[in-house]
Amino acid sequence: xxxxxxxxxxxxxxxxxxxxxxxxxxxxxxxxxxxxxxxxxxxxxxxxxxxxxxxxxxxxxxxxxxxxxxxxxxxxxxxxxxxxxxxxxxxxxxxxxxxxxxxxxxxxxxxxxxxxxxxxxxxxxxxxxxxxxxxxxxxxxxxxxxxxxxxxxxxxxxxxxxxxxxxxxxxxxxxxxxxxxxxxxxxxxxxxxxxxxxxxxxxxxxxxxxxxxxxxxxxxxxxxxxxxxxxxxxxxxxxxxxxxxxxxxxxxxxxxxxxxxxxxxxxxxxxxxxxxxxxxxxxxxxxxxxxxxxxxxxxxxxxxxxxxxxxxxxxxxxxxxxxxxxxxxxxxxxxxxxxxxxxxxxxxxxxxxxxxxxxxxxxx
Amino acid sequence: xxxxxxxxxxxxxxxxxxxxxxxxxxxxxxxxxxxxxxxxxxxxxxxxxxxxxxxxxxxxxxxxxxxxxxxxxxxxxxxxxxxxxxxxxxxxxxxxxxxxxxxxxxxxxxxxxxxxxxxxxxxxxxxxxxxxxxxxxxxxxxxxxxxxxxxxxxxxxxxxxxxxxxxxxxxxxxxxxxxxxxxxxxxxxxxxxxxxxxxxxxxxxxxxxxxxxxxxxxxxxxxxxxxxxxxxxxxxxxxxxxxxxxxxxxxxxxxxxxxxxxxxxxxxxxxxxxxxxxxxxxxxxxxxxxxxxxxxxxxxxxxxxxxxxxxxxxxxxxxxxxxxxxxxxxxxxxxxxxxxxxxxxxxxxxxxxxxxxxxxxxxx
Numbered sequence: 036x037x038x039x040x041x042x043x044x045x046x047x048x049x050x051x052x053x054x055x056x057x058x059x060x061x062x063x064x065x066x067x068x069x070x071x072x073x074x075x076x077x078x079x080x081x082x083x084x085x086x087x088x089x090x091x092x093x094x095x096x097x098x099x100x101x102x103x104x105x106x107x108x109x110x111x112x113x114x115x116x117x118x119x120x121x122x123x124x125x126x127x128x129x130x131x132x133x134x135x136x137x138x139x140x141x142x143x144x145x146x147x148x149x150x151x152x153x154x155x156x157x158x159x160x161x162x163x164x165x166x167x168x169x170x171x172x173x174x175x176x177x178x179x180x181x182x183x184x185x186x187x188x189x190x191x192x193x194x195x196x197x198x199x200x201x202x203x204x205x206x207x208x209x210x211x212x213x214x215x216x217x218x219x220x221x222x223x224x225x226x227x228x229x230x231x232x233x234x235x236x237x238x239x240x241x242x243x244x245x246x247x248x249x250x251x252x253x254x255x256x257x258x259x260x261x262x263x264x265x266x267x268x269x270x271x272x273x274x275x276x277x278x279x280x281x282x283x284x285x286x287x288x289x290x291x292x293x294x295x296x297x298x299x300x301x302x303x304x305x306x307x308x309x310x311x312x313x314x315x316x317x318x319x320x321x322x323x324x325x326x327x328x329x330x331x332x333x334x335x336x337x338x339x340x341x342x343x344x345x346x347x348x349x350x351x352x353x354x355x356x357x358x359x360x361x362x363x364x365x366x367x368x369x370x371x372x373x374x375x376x377x378x379x380x381x382x383x384x385x386x387x388x389x390x391x392x393x394x395x396x397x398x399x
Numbered sequence: 400x401x402x403x404x405x406x407x408x409x410x411x412x413x414x415x416x417x418x419x420x421x422x423x424x425x426x427x428x429x430x431x432x433x434x435x436x437x438x439x440x441x442x443x444x445x446x447x448x449x450x451x452x453x454x455x456x457x458x459x460x461x462x463x464x465x466x467x468x469x470x471x472x473x474x475x476x477x478x479x480x481x482x483x484x485x486x487x488x489x490x491x492x493x494x495x496x497x498x499x500x501x502x503x504x505x506x507x508x509x510x511x512x513x514x515x516x517x518x519x520x521x522x523x524x525x526x527x528x529x530x531x532x533x534x535x536x537x538x539x540x541x542x543x544x545x546x547x548x549x550x551x552x553x554x555x556x557x558x559x560x561x562x563x564x565x566x567x568x569x570x571x572x573x574x575x576x577x578x579x580x581x582x583x584x585x586x587x588x589x590x591x592x593x594x595x596x597x598x599x600x601x602x603x604x605x606x607x608x609x610x611x612x613x614x615x616x617x618x619x620x621x622x623x624x625x626x627x628x629x630x631x632x633x634x635x636x637x638x639x640x641x642x643x644x645x646x647x648x649x650x651x652x653x654x655x656x657x658x659x660x661x662x663x664x665x666x667x668x669x670x671x672x673x674x675x676x677x678x679x680x681x682x683x684x685x686x687x688x689x690x691x692x693x694x695x696x697x698x699x700x701x702x703x704x705x706x707x708x709x710x711x712x713x714x715x716x717x718x719x720x721x722x723x724x725x726x727x728x729x730x731x732x733x734x735x736x737x738x739x740x741x742x743x744x745x746x747x748x749x750x751x752x753x754x755x756x757x758x759x760x761x762x763x
Contacts, residue, residue, distance in 0.1 A: 176645075274567075
């Protein structure tokens, strides 16, 4: 077991995947489905989306045990045309529902050039970029929208939290450079970041949240007394609304006051909605010129003049790309407290605990 | 002639349309094309997009006279599948190219459910919302992306202005409420707002621009020494990049360092790119349930609890909707200085000057 000074433990992606699959299998998911979800959750940790990987496992397990997520859903297409489909997830695990939606969109885009596939009766599915990235290996662009699973954002000027952090993700293939992958909440900070600040006992920067008087709220322990702020003021409110209409309302999924807070309610079906747009570069004159143009743009941006004190200009997705490479080799760093949670979960489910990495032998 | 205290003149939309069409006809646009562009430009003013309506006419005319825009372009589809097309605008007026693209997208969406049509060799086409709104009358959703026609935004942490204010617009049909119409630059302020502050001799708020030391820049007369700021910091940078890749690079249009500053260069073809995504609600279970759901959401938001001091919660597009109604009746308010510019243009082109509204008779 390798423990860093900051109480982190390194775990190989493969071990993470096996552990998650065992836990999900234990609560009734069929083996193939448990393996799919586990692969995607481990992939989230491997790309550094640590708020969306194995940290969510205890919550997912609890929800399944409470009957809030179906173990054996009948996921099916309920509406379909040449360039679109709506997938009804039958309240199954979101990862299964959305990856099915993306597969269908990729198939349809290959024929129609472009395809939109949305979901309803889905659930939380992890980081948006996971799904936006799936079309990349087919030389396709992915654009993903999702309704968040708890409302923390009021309309601009308001106090009723009718909106969520509704994220947008987009992934663009490249030839030699890391793919350009954007994945962003439409709020200044995602709610998970607020919780992380509370856990570390640090104040939040001004601009993340306001209180009911409209004043900056910086104490993360008072988060329940305030609201998240949208990016760009009224613009982020507009974006969160747009994403919710596209990912939720369009497919008949929950939006606005129908959104279920899945952190406090483990039983009510969330009717989560997501949507993926897939664009096949082959229809637009071929992938090669597009990828070459993105490579050139990436290099122009990376090599451009920096403000005083700025060490490097990053492209969206570049840091995740670096983590994916590093963690594939050295293992995913997990906080000791999380590993202890997972050990308790393992004991309760009577499965083998999460296997830690062998310590790397120090040079003699 | 009715002149308000603030040196504004009211002009009926119909008179605006006739004047613009006459001017464009005079510099060589065929009558039907001049009428189409004039209708869209007047529509921009009628919805309150006053930075994108008749105020642009002198610049467009100059560009046409300099050979920077073709009067009789051969606009044609160069790539096509069931759910996509690329329209080559042959360097014609952007309004013609984009409205052609939207028409094609609406037709394709009616069959395929969803369609993406992009442009290249297009030009500045006015406000993004004009085009996102076109599908509304067909009970379709419109989502529009465009590459701006001058780079004022550096990558996050940088000083090279490789990006523009690349806007996003989205329009959602409703039953009884005004349609939800978002139209936003991915920068905190559009560059036109900076110019307007300079004209009025007012400082800019902190957050609009920074200088080459990364410090807030609030003097609009020093705008050329600084850069626009993206909404949400690195997030808005990511959005501007995403929009540029979707609207520009994907269609083979200009992006990054290839973007021509059409304010300073009147001759070089801009190779502007735009893209519209049209979603036919009929494919998603019909327009009626969607429109009813959006109405309900709009009412929830409008009626929700307000922060202290906030008089009203607005929906995106609600203020433009109000202006469109008011201006259709009372005429579009134009600054006196603009009307004088247009009078000089009329004299130079030997066309009838812009007809002012009759003053409304005061009650006896």
